[in-house]
Amino acid sequence: GIQVEQSPPDLILQEGANSTLRCNFSDSVNNLQWFHQNPWGQLINLFYIPSGTKQNGRLSATTVATERYSLLYISSSQTTDSGVYFCAVEGLADSWGKLQFGAGTQVVVTP
Amino acid sequence: DAGITQSPRHKVTETGTPVTLRCHQTENHRYMYWYRQDPGHGLRLIHYSYGVKDTDKGEVSDGYSVSRSKTEDFLLTLESATSSQTSVYFCAISVLQGEAFFGQGTRLTVV
Numbered sequence: 001g002i003q004v005e006q007s008p009p010d011l012i013l014q015e016g017a018n019s020t021l022r023c024n025f026s027d028s029v030n031n032l033q034w035f036h037q038n039p040w041g042q043l044i045n046l047f048y049i050p051s052g053t054k055q056n057g058r059l060s061a062t063t064v065a066t067e068r069y070s071l072l073y074i075s076s077s078q079t080t081d082s083g084v085y086f087c088a089v090e091g092l093a094d095s096w097g098k099l100q101f102g103a104g105t106q107v108v109v110t111p
Numbered sequence: 112d113a114g115i116t117q118s119p120r121h122k123v124t125e126t127g128t129p130v131t132l133r134c135h136q137t138e139n140h141r142y143m144y145w146y147r148q149d150p151g152h153g154l155r156l157i158h159y160s161y162g163v164k165d166t167d168k169g170e171v172s173d174g175y176s177v178s179r180s181k182t183e184d185f186l187l188t189l190e191s192a193t194s195s196q197t198s199v200y201f202c203a204i205s206v207l208q209g210e211a212f213f214g215q216g217t218r219l220t221v222v
Contacts, residue, residue, distance in 0.1 A: 087152070
């Protein structure tokens with residue numbers, strides 16, 4: 001099956017700093033999503049982005065499908081950005097919306 | 112909010128006992144999924160459903176069964192719980208273009 005690798009595994013940021021999280025995948029995809037898991041365990045949809053660029057407030061994401069990677073940008077980080085960020089993909093060979101998750105990037109934003 | 116409710120939210124059970132987790136959705140989505148989350152693994156697909164009475168296995172289906180007798184409910188059963196099934200279980204739905212939304216999760220501890 002498709003492999004998903006996220007980097008870095010851990011990230012500690014000072015409040016106000018910018019950061020970039022990366023997601024590499026091993027095969028072509030027809031679905032890519034970014035999620036934020038908050039400290040209470042809730043999974044929050046950030047972006048549905050199989051290709052192209054999207055922005056939502058201080059967050060933006062870019063997927064370069066031909067090169068098999070996606071980037072999540074966090075600008076002017078806040079303590080509420082802490083948590084785990086997951087990238088999940090559905091390979092072209094798959095169907096029915098089945099997602100393969102990366103292991104996540106643990107982000108800690110300090111005041 | 113995609114109208115997904117998981118029950119129970121927390122459960123402690125003994126090894127060898129059967130356990131059923133329930134996922135209820137209110138928006139008539141066709142596709143439903145069960146994932147488990149363990150440290151270092153992100154989320155992994157257990158079973159999924161593409162319609163009433165239509166289910167199939169995911170990546171980590173051993174020891175689990177599912178049923179979907181009506182659109183709104185997707186049940187996950189551990190026939191005989193083992194300590195390796197201690198995990199956080201998430202239910203998800205998929206909307207038309209493939210974007211997934213998750214329930215709040217169920218924390219299951221098998222002692």
